[in-house]
Amino acid sequence: MLAYLVRRALYAIPILIGVNLLTFVLFFVVNSPDDMARMQIGVKRATPEAIERWKTERGYDKPMFVNAEASGSARFTETIFFDKSLRMFALEFGRADDGRDIGQEIHDRMGPSLAIALPTFVLSLMISISFALLLVFFRATYLDFAGVVLCVAMMSISSLFYIIGGQWLVSKLWALVPISGYATGLDAGRFLVLPVAISVIAGIGSSARWYRTIFLEEISKDYVRTARAKGLSELAVLFRHVLRNALIPILTGVVVVIPLLFMGSLLVESFFAIPGLGSYTIDAINAQDFAVVRAMVFVGSVLYIVGLILTDLSYTLVDPRVRLE
Amino acid sequence: MSAAMSFQPVLLWTDLLLLLLLGAAFLAVLYMRANPPLRETWRRVGKRPAGMAAATVLLSFVAIGVLDSLHFRPILPALEMTGAMSEAAASEPPASVTAVEHGVAMYSTEVLSVLDSVLEPLRAQTEKTYSAPFASQLYQREAMELPDGSQARGYPRLVHGAAHLQHPAQEQSADIARRLVSALGQAVLAWLMVFMVVATWVWRGSGLRWGEVAAAMLRGHTVLAWRAALLTLGLIVLVVSLCIELAPLYHVFGTDKVGQDVLYLSLKSVRTALVIGTITTLVMMPFAVALGIAAGYLGGWVDDAVQYVYTVLNAIPGVLLIAAAVLMMQVVIDTNPQWFDTAAERSDARLLALCFILGITSWTGLARLLRGETLKLRELEYVQAARAFGVKTPAILRRHILPNVMHIVMIALVMDFSGLVLAEAVLSYVGIGVDPTTISFGTMINMARAELAREPMVWWSLAAAFVFMFVLVLAANLFADVVRDAFDPRRS
Numbered sequence: 001m002l003a004y005l006v007r008r009a010l011y012a013i014p015i016l017i018g019v020n021l022l023t024f025v026l027f028f029v030v031n032s033p034d035d036m037a038r039m040q041i042g043v044k045r046a047t048p049e050a051i052e053r054w055k056t057e058r059g060y061d062k063p064m065f066v067n068a069e070a071s072g073s074a075r076f077t078e079t080i081f082f083d084k085s086l087r088m089f090a091l092e093f094g095r096a097d098d099g100r101d102i103g104q105e106i107h108d109r110m111g112p113s114l115a116i117a118l119p120t121f122v123l124s125l126m127i128s129i130s131f132a133l134l135l136v137f138f139r140a141t142y143l144d145f146a147g148v149v150l151c152v153a154m155m156s157i158s159s160l161f162y163i164i165g166g167q168w169l170v171s172k173l174w175a176l177v178p179i180s181g182y183a184t185g186l187d188a189g190r191f192l193v194l195p196v197a198i199s200v201i202a203g204i205g206s207s208a209r210w211y212r213t214i215f216l217e218e219i220s221k222d223y224v225r226t227a228r229a230k231g232l233s234e235l236a237v238l239f240r241h242v243l244r245n246a247l248i249p250i251l252t253g254v255v256v257v258i259p260l261l262f263m264g265s266l267l268v269e270s271f272f273a274i275p276g277l278g279s280y281t282i283d284a285i286n287a288q289d290f291a292v293v294r295a296m297v298f299v300g301s302v303l304y305i306v307g308l309i310l311t312d313l314s315y316t317l318v319d320p321r322v323r324l325e
Numbered sequence: 326m327s328a329a330m331s332f333q334p335v336l337l338w339t340d341l342l343l344l345l346l347l348g349a350a351f352l353a354v355l356y357m358r359a360n361p362p363l364r365e366t367w368r369r370v371g372k373r374p375a376g377m378a379a380a381t382v383l384l385s386f387v388a389i390g391v392l393d394s395l396h397f398r399p400i401l402p403a404l405e406m407t408g409a410m411s412e413a414a415a416s417e418p419p420a421s422v423t424a425v426e427h428g429v430a431m432y433s434t435e436v437l438s439v440l441d442s443v444l445e446p447l448r449a450q451t452e453k454t455y456s457a458p459f460a461s462q463l464y465q466r467e468a469m470e471l472p473d474g475s476q477a478r479g480y481p482r483l484v485h486g487a488a489h490l491q492h493p494a495q496e497q498s499a500d501i502a503r504r505l506v507s508a509l510g511q512a513v514l515a516w517l518m519v520f521m522v523v524a525t526w527v528w529r530g531s532g533l534r535w536g537e538v539a540a541a542m543l544r545g546h547t548v549l550a551w552r553a554a555l556l557t558l559g560l561i562v563l564v565v566s567l568c569i570e571l572a573p574l575y576h577v578f579g580t581d582k583v584g585q586d587v588l589y590l591s592l593k594s595v596r597t598a599l600v601i602g603t604i605t606t607l608v609m610m611p612f613a614v615a616l617g618i619a620a621g622y623l624g625g626w627v628d629d630a631v632q633y634v635y636t637v638l639n640a641i642p643g644v645l646l647i648a649a650a651v652l653m654m655q656v657v658i659d660t661n662p663q664w665f666d667t668a669a670e671r672s673d674a675r676l677l678a679l680c681f682i683l684g685i686t687s688w689t690g691l692a693r694l695l696r697g698e699t700l701k702l703r704e705l706e707y708v709q710a711a712r713a714f715g716v717k718t719p720a721i722l723r724r725h726i727l728p729n730v731m732h733i734v735m736i737a738l739v740m741d742f743s744g745l746v747l748a749e750a751v752l753s754y755v756g757i758g759v760d761p762t763t764i765s766f767g768t769m770i771n772m773a774r775a776e777l778a779r780e781p782m783v784w785w786s787l788a789a790a791f792v793f794m795f796v797l798v799l800a801a802n803l804f805a806d807v808v809r810d811a812f813d814p815r816r817s
Contacts, residue, residue: 014633015633015636015637015640016640018633018634018636018637018640019637019640019641022637022638022641023641023649026649026650026653027649027653030653030656030657031653031656031657031660035656035657035660036656038660039655039656039659039660152799152802152803152806153799155743155798155802156743156795156798156799156802157791157795157798158747158750158751158766158770158791158794158798159747159751160750160751160754160770160774161770161787161791164770164774164777164787167777168777168782260642263642266644266755267751267754267755270755281644281645281648282755282756285648285652285755285756285757286756288652290652293645293648293649293652294649296642296645297641297642297645297646297649300640300641300642300645301640301641301642304639304640304641304642305640
């Protein structure tokens with residue numbers, strides 16, 4: 001088991017290198033730093049001096065791969081590639097355009113992101129699974145049909161409308177909770193209820209429908225017939241047998257996103273002004289802060305790989321037949 | 326020479342791809358008609374009422390999208406033309422003399438589409454700023470000059486909305502009611518005509534009497550679910566005739582911040598949604614099919630390499646990869662303005678690039694499915710037999726593997742569509758979607774969102790975007806479900 005984990009962790013290294021090379025090519029080879037500078041400063045005001053200053057401020061004034069002027073190991077460390085790309089492996093992300101340390105910012109913003117994402121994740125998992133089990137319980141009736149139609153209709157509404165509609169209805173019309181904002185401590189609940197509720201509702205349609213197909217596939221298997229034949233009630237069959245066995249396909253899709261919860265949700269955080277990583281990313285995209293976008297890409301892929309390893313581990317927990325060798 | 330032409334056709338890249346796609350779809354239909362098993366599968370789609378109804382809705386959206394994809398640059402009015410000519414003649418005498426003799430036409434830099442010409446009244450009738458649906462007055466109070474010369478603050482009348490009425494407050498509801506009735510009459514007539522045509526088409530060669538066929542269709546007893554299609558079509562015809570009656574005189578969905586008719590914006594958004602939803606899948610499909618099949622069939626280092634590439638692409642959260650790529654593409658487009666003649670071409674380039682970027686980030690799922698299916702297929706007897714007979718690998722892939730994974734490709738094509746339409750809205754909201762000048766559901770929502778805080782609320786842009794998107798995506802989802810049920814062998 002430990003050997004397996006170590007091997008998986010080692011396997012992550014080439015993937016991270018790939019991610020790193022890809023972002024490097026996107027950000028520095030497709031466009032030279034000069035192009036980026038010209039665009040950010042504005043074409044009219046982009047004098048050569050202004051471009052030079054912009055590059056120096058951000059450390060883009062070094063050579064790309066090999067620094068011919070330096071000697072020793074500095075030939076390779078005093079380059080854009082080393083500074084901007086390789087340093088990320090040590091979780092050194094450098095500074096954003098506003099001069100703040102990106103690593104510190106990520107550290108500070110993880111809390112608010114998790115405060116939204118974790119309850120959303122747990123609640124939507126529970127609600128969607130219960131709803132799907134309910135539909136399966138009433139399978140092949142009008143109730144099931146109506147439920148599926150509802151799911152498809154809910155899937156067809158853009159998440160933007162859920163957020164806008166929810167804010168308008170709950171915060172503006174009924175004035176139950178503040179329209180947006182964030183606080184720490186117990187006071188945070190006031191601000192979190194609405195975004196969490198909206199995210200859960202927005203996600204029910206597609207996930208409940210997906211779980212329903214998984215359950216239906218499971219319910220046609222022989223062991224379910226056996227369980228019914230020995231006289232178990234339908235509820236016991238569903239919860240004790242079907243749900244447990246359906247966990248394997250469900251876990252494949254679900255566990256991998258758990259680490260990504262740290263990244264937060266772009267839309268919800270920006271609409272509700274939550275100071276999390278999602279709104280950080282959106283602000284960086286709008287301000288064209290390339291350093292922050294690069295850092296978020298790297299963090300995101302690290303978390304994704306952690307999720308893959310967690311998925312493998314979770315199989316051994318729910319399915320004793322699986323052994324990690 | 327082209328002097329006689331009152332317009333100059335313009336073929337944008339997305340137009341070309343969309344028309345190519347349409348041509349390919351037409352060829353595919355011909356091919357499938359000649360292929361009994363495929364015909365049987367599509368019959369299964371047609372038997373389901375939901376499938377027929379959704380297909381009808383989708384086809385009407387496609388019609389809007391195609392009309393909006395035939396672009397041209399209108400000729401400039403003669404007065405302006407001679408002005409421009411004489412200016413040119415002054416600066417460059419010898420060349421322009423011949424040009425005037427040949428009558429070189431000057432074309433506007435504004436690129437229009439056939440849909441724009443059809444909707445000319447909607448496009449041209451702009452107001453000053455917001456106005457509510459069916460309003461006769463502007464949404465904002467302004468200082469107005471009264472007939473007696475004094476100044477007062479009030480709601481000015483709209484230039485075009487309800488302009489045909491003398492006293493809108495009293496006459497409006499009667500006017501609208503009258504037009505509703507007339508629209509209803511027209512819709513019934515149009516629907517009856519369509520019904521006759523469809524019934525005749527179903528009837529020909531059936532050996533029954535026409536009346537029997539028509540009655541069976543109305544009762545829903547035909548093999549294909551014609552009744553569902555005709556009912557849906559009836560609704561569409563009704564909506565269209567309502568728009569024909571009301572839209573030239575009222576702003577049915579109101580106007581937006583710069584006074585453009587919201588109905589016009591919504592109709593224009595359809596093309597953007599269709600382009601994103603179809604061309605994205607179209608550009609990624611060759612990669613996904615080639616790499617997925619190669620990885621599954623060849624195994625070894627090819628498999629390792631393909632798996633490595635898609636794990637890397639998967640590892641980057643989708644939005645961030647798209648954001649990074651779009652930001653970089655924006656720099657490329659901004660630093661090379663000389664590539665584009667008109668603003669339409671520039672925003673089209675951005676739309677196309679967005680399709681490519683979405684395609685690159687989304688081919689991994691399909692490639693993985695195809696790889697898994699190919700792994701299974703290559704162990705089957707008929708593939709082994711082909712190998713034993715010495716059939717070359719490319720021939721095996723083309724003749725035995727590809728036809729047997731096409732159902733997965735087909736399902737992916739229709740399943741991805743609705744997700745991509747929804748993604749466009751979100752990406753445009755985040756600022757990494759289509760060009761801000763491109764009319765799309767995302768840009769509509771984005772513009773409308775800022776106005777929600779106003780009192781009274783400006784809700785109509787959002788409502789229009791919501792209705793159009795919901796109908797389009799719902800139809801796509803329902804159609805995708807039916808197609809999947811018909812094509813997936815495990816679900817029959």
